[in-house]
Amino acid sequence: MSSTEELDSKGQSIFEHLAELRIRLVYSAYILIVATGICYGFSEHIFNFIRAPIQPYLPGGGLIYTGPLDKFLAHIKIAFVCGIIISCPLWLYQVWKFVAPGLYQREKKYTFGFIISGTLLFLLGAAFSYWVVLPMAFHFLMNFGGNIDKPMISIDQYLGFFTQMCLMFGVSFELPLIISILGMMGIVSQKFLKEKRRYAIMGLAVASAIITPPDLMSMLMMLVPMIALYEIGVFVVGIFERGRAAEARVNERE
Numbered sequence: 001m002s003s004t005e006e007l008d009s010k011g012q013s014i015f016e017h018l019a020e021l022r023i024r025l026v027y028s029a030y031i032l033i034v035a036t037g038i039c040y041g042f043s044e045h046i047f048n049f050i051r052a053p054i055q056p057y058l059p060g061g062g063l064i065y066t067g068p069l070d071k072f073l074a075h076i077k078i079a080f081v082c083g084i085i086i087s088c089p090l091w092l093y094q095v096w097k098f099v100a101p102g103l104y105q106r107e108k109k110y111t112f113g114f115i116i117s118g119t120l121l122f123l124l125g126a127a128f129s130y131w132v133v134l135p136m137a138f139h140f141l142m143n144f145g146g147n148i149d150k151p152m153i154s155i156d157q158y159l160g161f162f163t164q165m166c167l168m169f170g171v172s173f174e175l176p177l178i179i180s181i182l183g184m185m186g187i188v189s190q191k192f193l194k195e196k197r198r199y200a201i202m203g204l205a206v207a208s209a210i211i212t213p214p215d216l217m218s219m220l221m222m223l224v225p226m227i228a229l230y231e232i233g234v235f236v237v238g239i240f241e242r243g244r245a246a247e248a249r250v251n252e253r254e
Contacts, residue, residue, distance in 0.1 A: 020101075024094040031090045035083030043075040046082055050162055053134040054153070057142035063155045074155045081163050085126060085170070092118040099181060118177050125173030126166045133221050134165060137213040168211045172226060179233030183240055190238040193230075200230055 039046065055061055065071050084091075096114050142151060182188045193200070204226045205219075212218040 020098055024098045028091045028094045031087045031094070032080070032083050035087035035090075036079045037083075039082040039086065040075065040079035042082075043079050046078050047075065050078060050159070053130065053162075054138050054142075054158060057138055057151060058153065059150050063158055064152055065155045070155055074159055077159055077163065081167065084167070085123070088119045088122050089115050092122075099185070114177070114181075118174060121173045121177060122170040125169040125171070128173070128225065129166045129169035133169065133212065133218055134162070136221065137165075137215065137218045140215045140217070141213060164211075169222065172207070172211070172222065173229060175226060175229045176233035176236060179230070180236045180240065183233075183237030188237065190234055190241055193234045193237060197230075197234075201227055204230065 051063065054063075065074070092115050093111075095118075096111055100111070179188065179193065183190070183193075205223055208219045208222040208226065212222050
């Protein structure tokens with residue numbers, strides 16, 4: 001094949017990947033729109049659930065809003081975030097369909113495991129944020145500097161903080177899945193991950209400091225699980241490498 005033909009073939013391959021990415025993004029958008037519409041019907045109940053972690057620290061038990069559209073927009077945001085969460089298996093399937101062409105045929109059989117593990121990890125991260133990190137963060141932030149000053153927190157401010165924490169923790173808990181996919185695609189190896197462990201931990205520490213509230217306990221509550229999840233990812237990559245090596249030896253004998 002000439003260099004021109006190789007370039008054309010490569011260009012066509014890139015075009016196909018971009019077309020596939022567009023299709024998966026469109027499908028994911030449709031999924032989120034439908035899920036958001038469903039969640040909007042339950043937005044008031046969801047709002048009560050979301051408000052619970054900070055409610056004990058609010059003088060009147062509720063958040064404030066200063067604009068006529070603030071509360072309506074808050075319910076839209078709540079519905080959207082919940083739509084992301086409940087539709088997690090569906091858009092994770094779209095992610096898998098995009099990366100699957102770069103995997104071996106044997107590894108493509110893990111579709112169900114990818115979706116289940118990805119969903120559980122995302123929900124685990126969001127739940128960890130809601131029931132562990134946020135109560136500790138609010139206890140520190142709302143009691144800092146004494147009890148003379150009283151909080152008047154707007155709906156928009158609280159939802160921005162709450163959404164950032166839950167989604168960031170949900171995405172962060174996908175770390176072993178991301179590492180496993182990179183290992184399956186041959187981008188990283190178990191040896192590489194072990195050699196770069198100290199740099200990975202440093203990066204995770206910086207990310208934890210940026211994402212979490214400005215107190216040491218919240219940072220550690222994110223950093224420790226992230227380090228454990230990184231080690232799980234390293235272990236899983238090793239399993240895939242050993243399986244691939246065993247399959248290669250069998251093929252050589254045949």
